[in-house]
Amino acid sequence: xxxxxxxxxxxxxxxxxxxxxxxxxxxxxxxxxxxxxxxxxxxxxxxxxxxxxxxxxxxxxxxxxxxxxxxxxxxxxxxxxxxxxxxxxxxxxxxxxxxxxxxxxxxxxxxxxxxxxxxxxxxxxxxxxxxxxxxxxxxxxxxxxxxxxxxxxxxxxxxxxxxxxxx
Amino acid sequence: xxxxxxxxxxxxxxxxxxxxxxxxxxxxxxxxxxxxxxxxxxxxxxxxxxxxxxxxxxxxxxxxxxxxxxxxxxxxxxxxxxxxxxxxxxxxxxxxxxxxxxxxxxxxxxxxxxx
Numbered sequence: 001x002x003x004x005x006x007x008x009x010x011x012x013x014x015x016x017x018x019x020x021x022x023x024x025x026x027x028x029x030x031x032x033x034x035x036x037x038x039x040x041x042x043x044x045x046x047x048x049x050x051x052x053x054x055x056x057x058x059x060x061x062x063x064x065x066x067x068x069x070x071x072x073x074x075x076x077x078x079x080x081x082x083x084x085x086x087x088x089x090x091x092x093x094x095x096x097x098x099x100x101x102x103x104x105x106x107x108x109x110x111x112x113x114x115x116x117x118x119x120x121x122x123x124x125x126x127x128x129x130x131x132x133x134x135x136x137x138x139x140x141x142x143x144x145x146x147x148x149x150x151x152x153x154x155x156x157x158x159x160x161x162x163x164x165x166x167x
Numbered sequence: 168x169x170x171x172x173x174x175x176x177x178x179x180x181x182x183x184x185x186x187x188x189x190x191x192x193x194x195x196x197x198x199x200x201x202x203x204x205x206x207x208x209x210x211x212x213x214x215x216x217x218x219x220x221x222x223x224x225x226x227x228x229x230x231x232x233x234x235x236x237x238x239x240x241x242x243x244x245x246x247x248x249x250x251x252x253x254x255x256x257x258x259x260x261x262x263x264x265x266x267x268x269x270x271x272x273x274x275x276x277x278x279x280x281x282x
Binding site (some may be wrong): 067 | 179182216226228230256260
């Protein structure tokens with residue numbers, strides 16, 4: 001489990017996040033980051049959550065929003081390291097990375113965190129990790145997966161959002 | 168001969184062409200001074216953010232980039248626009264406003280999803 005304590009993070013010079021309640025991410029659970037455009041969901045992921053996960057021995061797969069750059073990077077990696085892997089779409093990329101994760105997990109078990117920022121393939125992503133328990137953290141304006149805990153982002157100004165876990 | 172099917176394609180999966188300042192995007196989309204002022208006003212009304220020519224667009228959120236892309240296109244001289252994957256990254260309130268602005272636009276606009 002990872003925990004982000006109540007504090008204020010100055011994410012960018014012009015934008016901050018005030019964590020109003022401790023945010024706890026437990027193994028085997030799903031968390032929906034819910035808020036309007038620009039409320040800081042992606043910033044929490046990239047500037048707070050992933051750095052925190054990197055301090056621990058976890059497997060963290062992060063599928064970024066508007067992932068064309070990530071897609072090119074993984075395609076380049078696959079072209080060199082695994083020539084038979086054909087990656088053309090986001091769905092291909094997710095399957096490739098999940099297969100990679102399956103192999104790594106079979107070799108050494110660690111906690112798994114899947115982070116999906118506005119992924120078009122959110123449902124498939126959750127279904128693919130059938131070989132181990134995992135924590136799913138996601139943003140989506142159109143889909144809430146069953147049994148997801150909600151973490152709300154409430155903009156109080158263009159420069160600050162409040163973040164709290166729904167009871 | 169002019170290709171009647173030619174249109175400006177704007178894909179919300181990669182909304183901006185450059186990654187530095189807003190000026191690059193306004194130049195690429197050929198916005199005139201009045202259109203730029205209209206862009207600033209519309210963007211502020213939707214996001215609360217005040218744009219300027221040197222605004223670092225790489226600091227915008229994913230959804231804000233899509234909003235910016237949309238109005239760069241709507242305010243550009245392009246008469247035919249094909250928006251792709253527009254709905255995915257936007258929250259419902261902003262999506263309704265954008266859909267309304269698309270409806271009242273005097274341009275020929277098509278909406279597609281490629282995902």
